[in-house]
Amino acid sequence: MDKTAELLPGTLDMLILKAVSLKPLHGYGVLQRIRQISGNALEIPQGSLYPALYRLEHHGLINAEWGQSENNRRAKYYTLTAAGRRRLRDETAGWNRLAAAIASAMNTTSEEV
């Protein structure tokens, strides 16, 4: 295996919101975008992608609309709603706090104790 990381539970929704926040995307696009923005480090389990998208849509965090794909096929495009934007902001902040705290904890040396 190359250097892909396992997705932490609960982070899929956040990543989807982030991906969709950059530009309206169809489902397959979301997959590619996450791979791209994570520098090919994150592998999304494809079986969970669509249920997650439907759940986010049902909760009103993203909007789905039919549109034209780059190769002229009908495709369902997802965009972020205002509520989704708020959620993304909250989750990003929370994640950053957590990551900083863990990083700080993990970087501790014996002299600092």
Place this chain on the structure above:
Amino acid sequence: MLKRLRSLFRALARRRDFEDGMSEELRFHIEQYTDDLVRCGMSREKAARQIRMELGSPINLKADCREAFGLHLFDEFRRQLNYAARLLRKTPAFTATALLTLAVCLGANLTIFGVIDSVLLRPLPFPQPERLMTIFNTYPKAGVERDGSSITNYYERRGRIPAFASLSIYAYGTEIVGELGSTERLQTMRVSPDFFSTLGLGPAIGRTFTDEETTSDTDHVAILSDPFWRQRYNADPNVLGKQIRVNSVPRTVIGVLPASFRFLSSDARVFLPLASRPEDRAPSRRHSGGNVIQMIARLQPDATLAQAQGELDAQNAALEVDDPQAKMIADAGFRSLVVPLRADYVAAVRPTLLLLEAGVLVLLLIGAVNLVNLLLIRAGGRVKELAVRQALGAGWRYLVSEVVVETTLLTFVGGLFGLAVGAGGIQLLRGLGADRLPLGSHIVFDARLALLGMVASIVMGMLFAVPVVWFQLRRHLGNALHSVSRGGTSGHGAQILRHGFIVSQIALALILLAGAGLLGLSLERVMAVSPGFQSDHVLTGQILLPWADYLEAGRLKFVESLMDKLDQLPGVLSAGVVNNVPFSGNIGKSAATVAGHVRRPGESARGHYSYGVAGDYLRSMGFSLRAGRFLTADDSRRSARVCVVDEDFARYYWPHASAIGQRLWDGPEAGKDAETFTIVGVVGGVKQAGLTENEAQGAIYYPYAFRIGDSVYVALRTRLAPESLALALQKVVRQIDANVPVSDIRSMDTRIADSLVARRSPALLAGLFSGIALLLTSIGTYGVLSYAVAQRRREIGVRMALGAQPGQIRMQFLALSLRLLTVGTVLGLIGAWQAGRAMRSLLFQVPPLDVAVLAAAASMTAAVCLAACLLPSQRAAQISPMEALTEE
């Protein structure tokens, strides 16, 4: 939350779009991915395999997506609904029985509740109706329970009782309205100016009456009801100021009431000021209510009924101080009572309605028990199927919801039929006289009632599921498979439950039957009461003589020429006229003073039924003469100061002597000698208000000239069928005055029959309910016993193979039913005794514990139940051992 619900509903409403979209989206994903993989150098087949591995099964994926929207629950529900419908269709006999039971029980409940709702529960259509009170004078010791209020009361109380925000009086009436030649007789109300403000609902157009319009010279104004305005004036918005002729006097229209205005059951079309002369308002007229004028008041927001009653008592006490009649009034037990308007208005019918509601609830209970029993039996037949499914992995949650869906589907459909039965039932009740109940004309089958019915049926469905679920979950899975395959008997608990249900059904049906029996017997006893006169072959009708056209002399002349013409009418044996015939509903009592009678301590002037009669009224009605002579046409012509009293009156004043030749004054006080009336005859006592009237209050009949009123009743005795004279009577009256109509034409027999409607209809309904209850009970008993036989087929087969006789088998099942019947009957008899006690006030000369009624009810229940048991027992006895042992 709301957002999610909306998104769920959108998905449900466009289910096809949702599914198509989902498929298309996945297809798109797969195609794109395949293209990408192929572009990277992978073969198509390999790519397809890779994708399937990563994506998982499309069916599971779609299911996960649906679940994200909450749609899976609905899919499951629909599946279970289809399954339940299929199962119910497979057992048409059960389904039809259940639906019919539900339809009848729910429908009957909706019908009776519809009546209760309109009459007892729904608030009157006025703002804060609970603050509306009615006030009436009562003189219990003079035998006058209810005397309305007087005009004097009104003027003395208005604005002087702080607990009342507003106080007003009204009187019902009928007037002849319209231009000469196109008159009609209409219901009217005369009201004081503050009547509408007391109710809190005034005219939609125009104004109310003013204080200046309450004298007899200035009251030429009128307010119209909305229906009358639409009918007569085509809803003309410029109706104000137009003239309307009431009793041939022109009046100016000053207002139109809103469509929602409805005072109690009144169907008044025209409202007039309740005008009076100064002498009508004098203190001496304080106690002259006569139950014609009624008073209503609205409590202040912070005042209580007790407070108002206290203030009223205090005012009465203060006023009576300088009343010359004070002692007599006090002796009569005089008080003015404040009572909530609505409760007072429906007080008379409340017990009957509550009784019927109780009866119909018992019916519902029987039906419900029946259904649960049938459902349990049905569940028993499916034990094996369920056990297999459970063994194959069906979760208990799924099985429970399956039961709930099935029972609820059943009750829901039954409830829909119940709505139809309820709507029909309300029509039926109209036929039985429900619209003549107080507030009865408000009874409708409306959306509110329908909604209640649907909610009730769904709740019932859920409740029915409880015992069935209990029955199914409680058994051990392996056990079930085992016991059924061996044809063993069912669990002990379930059997006790089923038998308990049968016992309670028998008991409840018996209670209903006994209650209906008591009502029926009571009705029979009432009908056996003699009205005191010969009611057959008498036709009566009311004639209203408007004041403006007929002053006292005019009325006398009218009556005289009417008598002359009627006497010549072919087929008429004799004819007479009276202020009010018995059973006409408008009776009032007034006081009389007997010359030489010394009042005992505490005895007040007594109220007696007092009438003016002309022609041969007493003979025409078939009164029986006890002593002296009847008043005849001669007396009315000569206007002699004579009178006839009834035996109750005579017995009260002269228990040991003859009343003939005694003298009395018409009024509460002794007057001049020249004003006495001499008693010339004594007639038998007559039921005036109804057959069940038991106070012997006494009656006096004066010549009509001394008691002229604005309405008279004609009574004709004939040899023919009385109704056949109706047209002739109308024709005669029209010949005298074309503008005077005859109304309320009925034979005396019809009047008496109509007066019994309040007893006949409940008895009829109770009989109907108990008939249904018996039918349901027999269905239930039959079902349970058939099940017991079917279940023990194998056992019976074995026993018969070992030599048991068919008779023994039959007896075994009959003995079982006898045991159930005995327990049910004992419980039922106890219940019936209690029910009888509860309905004592509705019974007439029937004890609450009537042995004959109870015995009849018990034997009828027993007969029906045993009949229902015979067939299954017989079937048990005919089981062939060979067949029973070889099947399965």
